[in-house]
Amino acid sequence: MDLRYPIGPFKLEEEITEQTRRRFIDQIAETPANLRAAVEGLSQEQLDTPYRPEGWTVRQVIHHVADSHMNSYIRVKLALTEDRPNVTDYDENQWGSLSDAQKAPIDLSLNLIESLHGRWIFLFNSLNPNDFSKTFNHPARGAVSLDTNIAIYAWHGRHHVAHITTLRERMHW
Numbered sequence: 001m002d003l004r005y006p007i008g009p010f011k012l013e014e015e016i017t018e019q020t021r022r023r024f025i026d027q028i029a030e031t032p033a034n035l036r037a038a039v040e041g042l043s044q045e046q047l048d049t050p051y052r053p054e055g056w057t058v059r060q061v062i063h064h065v066a067d068s069h070m071n072s073y074i075r076v077k078l079a080l081t082e083d084r085p086n087v088t089d090y091d092e093n094q095w096g097s098l099s100d101a102q103k104a105p106i107d108l109s110l111n112l113i114e115s116l117h118g119r120w121i122f123l124f125n126s127l128n129p130n131d132f133s134k135t136f137n138h139p140a141r142g143a144v145s146l147d148t149n150i151a152i153y154a155w156h157g158r159h160h161v162a163h164i165t166t167l168r169e170r171m172h173w
Helices: 018-039 058-081 092-097 099-103 105-127 129-133 146-171
Strands: 135-138 142-145
Touching: 018 058, 018 105, 018 146, 058 092, 058 099, 058 135, 058 146, 092 099, 092 135, 129 146, 142 146
Parallel strands: none
Antiparallel strands: 135 142
C-alpha cells in the first residue's frame, strides 16, 4: 500500500449525478465524527507520530484538515456569490510547519471542523442543482465546479482519516 494514498489518489468520476453528489455531501458530513473516532484514545506521543516516514504527524493531519476545509468553504461561498472568482492557493506544507499545526491541542481543530462542516452541509443542502455547476478559478487546477470541489473534499476527508487509521493498524494502537 502507498502510505501517501491509503484509499488511492483522488480520481474524479466522469459524471456527477444527484446520487453521487448526495453521497459526496454525506461523506463530507461524516468527516468530523470519523476524524474524532480515528484519534480517540491516542496519547500525546501518538498524536506526534508521523503517519508515514517524512509525513505529517497525526496532530498536523488534524490541523491540516481544518485549514484545508476552511479554505474550501470560503471558495464555495465565493463561487456562489461572484462570477467565476479567482481564489488563492496556500502552501499546505508551510502551514503545517507553523507552531499551531505542530503543537496546538487537536480539539481546537476537531471542534472547528465540526462547526465548519455543520455550516458547509447546511449550505450544500440549501442549494439548487444548478448551483453546483458554479465555478471558481484555482491557480493550480483551473476552473473548479462546486460538484468537483465536493468530490475532492469527500475524498480528502476519507483520505486523511485513513492516514490515521492505517497508522493505528500498523502500530497496533
